[in-house]
Amino acid sequence: xxxxxxxxxxxxRELLETEGAxxxxxxxxxDKLGIRAPSLYKHFPDKxxxxxxxxxxxxxxxxxxxxxxxxEAPERPLVALGASYRAYxxxxxxxxxxxxxGPLPRHLLPDGLEARTALxxxxxxxxEHRARAVWAxxxxxxxxxxxxxxxxxxxxxxxxxxxxxxxxx
Amino acid sequence: xxxxxxxxxxxxRELLETEGAxxxxxxxxxDKLGIRAPSLYKHFPDKxxxxxxxxxxxxxxxxxxxxxxxxEAPERPLVALGASYRAYxxxxxxxxxxxxxGPLPRHLLPDGLEARTALxxxxxxxxEHRARAVWAxxxxxxxxxxxxxxxxxxxxxxxxxxxxxxxxx
DNA sequence: GTCTATAGTGGGATAGAC
DNA sequence: GTCTATCCCACTATAGAC
Numbered sequence: 001x002x003x004x005x006x007x008x009x010x011x012x013r014e015l016l017e018t019e020g021a022x023x024x025x026x027x028x029x030x031d032k033l034g035i036r037a038p039s040l041y042k043h044f045p046d047k048x049x050x051x052x053x054x055x056x057x058x059x060x061x062x063x064x065x066x067x068x069x070x071x072e073a074p075e076r077p078l079v080a081l082g083a084s085y086r087a088y089x090x091x092x093x094x095x096x097x098x099x100x101x102g103p104l105p106r107h108l109l110p111d112g113l114e115a116r117t118a119l120x121x122x123x124x125x126x127x128e129h130r131a132r133a134v135w136a137x138x139x140x141x142x143x144x145x146x147x148x149x150x151x152x153x154x155x156x157x158x159x160x161x162x163x164x165x166x167x168x169x
Numbered sequence: 170x171x172x173x174x175x176x177x178x179x180x181x182r183e184l185l186e187t188e189g190a191x192x193x194x195x196x197x198x199x200d201k202l203g204i205r206a207p208s209l210y211k212h213f214p215d216k217x218x219x220x221x222x223x224x225x226x227x228x229x230x231x232x233x234x235x236x237x238x239x240x241e242a243p244e245r246p247l248v249a250l251g252a253s254y255r256a257y258x259x260x261x262x263x264x265x266x267x268x269x270x271g272p273l274p275r276h277l278l279p280d281g282l283e284a285r286t287a288l289x290x291x292x293x294x295x296x297e298h299r300a301r302a303v304w305a306x307x308x309x310x311x312x313x314x315x316x317x318x319x320x321x322x323x324x325x326x327x328x329x330x331x332x333x334x335x336x337x338x
Numbered sequence: 339g340t341c342t343a344t345a346g347t348g349g350g351a352t353a354g355a356c
Numbered sequence: 357g358t359c360t361a362t363c364c365c366a367c368t369a370t371a372g373a374c
Contacts, residue, residue: 004339025367038369039340047368103317129324133306133332140309141302148272155298163302166335173357195350207352208358216350 005043007033009053013095016054020094024051051098052108058099059109059117062088066120077124078164082138086160089142096146100139125167134167174212176202178222182264185223189263193220220267221277227268228278228286231257235289246293247333251307255329258311266315269308294336303336 011032016024026047030037044050062085069084070077089096104114118135125131141163145156180201185193195216199206213219231254238253239246258265273283287304294300310332314325 026369027367035339036341037367038342038371041369042339100318101316127331129327129331130335132319132323132325132328133310133335136309136313136328136332137302137306138309139313140305140307143312144305144308147270149269150301154301156301158298159301159305162296162298163305163336166299166302166338167332169335169338194348196348204357205359206350207360210351211357 004033008040008043008050009057012050013054013057016094016098017092021098048105049108052105054095055099055105056109056113058092058095059113061092062099063113063117063119066117070120070124076168078134078168079161081121081124082160082164085138086142086145089146093146096142100143130167134164137163137167173202177209177212177219178226181219182223182226185263185267186261190267195219217274218277221274223264224268224274225278225282227261227264228282230261231268232282232286232288235286239289239293245337247303247337248330250290250293251329251333254307255311255314258315262315265311269312299336303333306332306336 008029011029012024015028015032026037026040029050030040040050065084065088066081069080073080106114118131121131121135122128125134141156141160144150150156150159177198180198181193184197184201195206195209198219199209209219234253234257235250238249242249275283287300290300290304291297294303310325310329313319319325319328
């Protein structure tokens with residue numbers, strides 16, 4: 001039998017990914033494991049600690065994906081990074097929102113994880129101001145798409161291409 | 170005596186702007202007006218209808234600001250629009266979040282308001298794909314700044330300048 | 339490490355009297 | 357158009373028994 005903390009995080013992640021942030025409650029997590037909510041507090045101090053684990057998972061997965069994308073297409077780094085970033089967010093919309101809404105609980109995350117996630121972009125775009133601008137563009141594109149903010153007939157692919165081209169030139 | 174619906178919206182807005190979305194409850198709104206929460210339902214069908222009024226206010230104010238910015242500095246439209254957009258969001262962070270988090274309640278908004286808000290940017294950037302990319306950049310910059318996502322020492326002004334320059338060229 | 343019981347807090351919304 | 361009374365919901369978290 002796997003250790004409880006891991007089971008708890010796995011259950012939390014499945015709830016978040018399949019039903020969204022509103023479903024991520026201590027009761028629902030406990031239900032999934034066939035135990036009662038108060039029992040969770042023997043393994044995690046509070047809900048924020050569980051959420052921090054999910055955020056750390058997401059950041060690590062994005063970091064992996066970005067590193068792989070950069071390694072596979074180093075000749076057009078921005079296009080590769082953008083496609084990988086968007087694909088991750090669309091595949092994990094609720095986790096992406098949890099990771100990006102509000103301030104990061106930095107004190108609960110592994111040291112260096114945030115920097116590792118940013119590293120592929122920083123390598124591809126050495127100027128820090130430009131890198132920040134590209135990040136904002138990518139995040140804006142993703143979150144507007146997730147929130148259904150673009151018109152239904154909008155050509156999101158082309159907007160991505162045009163934006164990344166502007167930053168590549 | 171002003172009509173109640175207007176008073177309700179005014180109270181809601183003050184709550185939202187000064188204390189954030191968590192403070193925007195029917196009970197708190199009623200408290201501000203010296204009445205009980207159930208009385209609000211004689212004027213609005215539900216909370217979402219009150220929120221929609223706030224969103225409509227925000228969209229109209231951004232539209233006004235963008236139109237003014239474009240009129241005053243037509244020779245560098247993107248810089249003017251970007252500065253105006255950022256200034257509005259920083260001045261009204263909670264309202265900006267309410268306006269941009271999640272799907273718009275389009276069925277509760279005045280016809281044409283969303284389009285009017287977008288119009289100044291569309292005029293400045295006729296290519297629709299490029300306009301969408303600029304919007305994503307601006308929204309991304311704003312929301313990352315509001316959420317404290319940039320490092321404390323980040324030079325946000327320069328990131329804006331670099332990003333807008335990329336889209337102007 | 340699990341349970342029961344419960345505290346404490348809050349929310350949106352409705353019924354019906356006045 | 358306001359009130360009182362109330363429903364029903366949900367949540368995080370703790371205490372203490374086992």
